[in-house]
Amino acid sequence: MTDHYEEAANNFLELSSQQRLHIIFRLLEKKSKVTSMAKDLGATVQEVHRNFARLEDGGFITKDMDGYYSLTTYGKTICSQMPSIIFLSQNRKYFEDHNFGNIPSKFIMRIGQLANSTHIKSVVKILEQWKSIYKNADKYIYEILTEIPLDIIEPKVKRIEKGVKFNYILSESAIIPKGRKKLLQKLNYDKLIEKGLVERKMQKNVQVLVVLNEKEACVSFPNIEGEPEMTEMFYSTDPMFHEWCLDYFRYTWYESEIFQENKLRE
Known part of the structure; x- marks a missing residue:
């Protein structure tokens, strides 16, 4: 050895x-x-x-x-x-207080696919980037979240009404804003679910956040305590970056449980 x-x-x-x-x-x-x-x-x-x-x-x-x-x-x-060494070297400061959470080692081994990306800081900038991803979607929006800010719901619904497929995974302990149910009713969200345009699943412990459409993606890793956060993320339109996020979403999707609305609390 x-x-x-x-x-x-x-x-x-x-x-x-x-x-x-x-x-x-x-x-x-x-x-x-x-x-x-x-x-x-x-x-x-x-x-x-x-x-x-x-x-x-x-x-x-x-x-x-x-x-x-x-x-x-x-x-x-x-x-x-x-690329893995380059990505880690470029973001050494970030990984002083973040880790890869509970993602499988096979995704860590591919972490170099995230090298060609932009590091975005602040909740405001992140939410604006998410809204841009929703707006630019023509085929689908996929996401894994632990929090649903009220102002990101309507931009997504507008795209879904245009035929964009929306699949998402929520944490059982997701932070749900007051007025969410009322807003969803107003937007006829149930009808979109009936049409098969919206599919939902749930996970007990979400740590890594992902939002993507067919052209661009972003990912956020948990802090050193394993808690998901929305203050920093990586964003890119690079095909390799997108592939990593899409594969991770699909892996998580098939590992997730049936969505249970009654577990969410506003």
């Missing part, structure tokens, strides 16, 4: 260079010669040649008969792991 750690440490050493990281990610896009890469990076040929040699010795890249370098299978796989 010690030998494995030593080998891994050597690999990290080879990657502990901004230029070498640039090189492997450029090679992920297309193969290249040393001179072309040097021009792309604005570096000297000697410097780039030296870093190519180190990456080749480390098994990350290989050279063909025409002098073009490309990534090995090992190099491509390493590239696929880098």
Whole structure:
């Protein structure tokens, strides 16, 4: 096992260079010669040649008969792991007082898919972003929440009335605003449920919040005590980010129980 750690440490050493990281990610896009890469990076040929040699010795890249370098299978796989390190490095401060809650390890292993995102702070900005997601939805709105602010109900209903599918998961201990039932009655919410445009489920312990449509998504992780919060979130239109959120929603959906309105208290 010690030998494995030593080998891994050597690999990290080879990657502990901004230029070498640039090189492997450029090679992920297309193969290249040393001179072309040097021009792309604005570096000297000697410097780039030296870093190519180190990456080749480390098994990350290989050279063909025409002098073009490309990534090995090992190099491509390493590239696929880098976004996780980048995401965690970019948001190290955030994860000092947040964790991943109760999400399965298979989603943590894919956390690099969230790397291309915007970190949004403040409840007001988050609610405005949610409303924008509702407004932009053409096919569906999916969400997992522990709180239902009164002013986000009507924007969703307007889209549902246009034929947008709405599936949501609520925590059994969700914070429900006074006047919710009256507003839903006014908006003929029951008829939308009867038409099959709204489907609901419930979970005992929701920690991770997700809101998405078919084009964009956002996710919020719990604080260090495992409590869900609406003061910070990550938002993106990036396909990989969206895929992570959609997969997590679907996983949670199939793990959730039948919705029981009587468990909610205004």
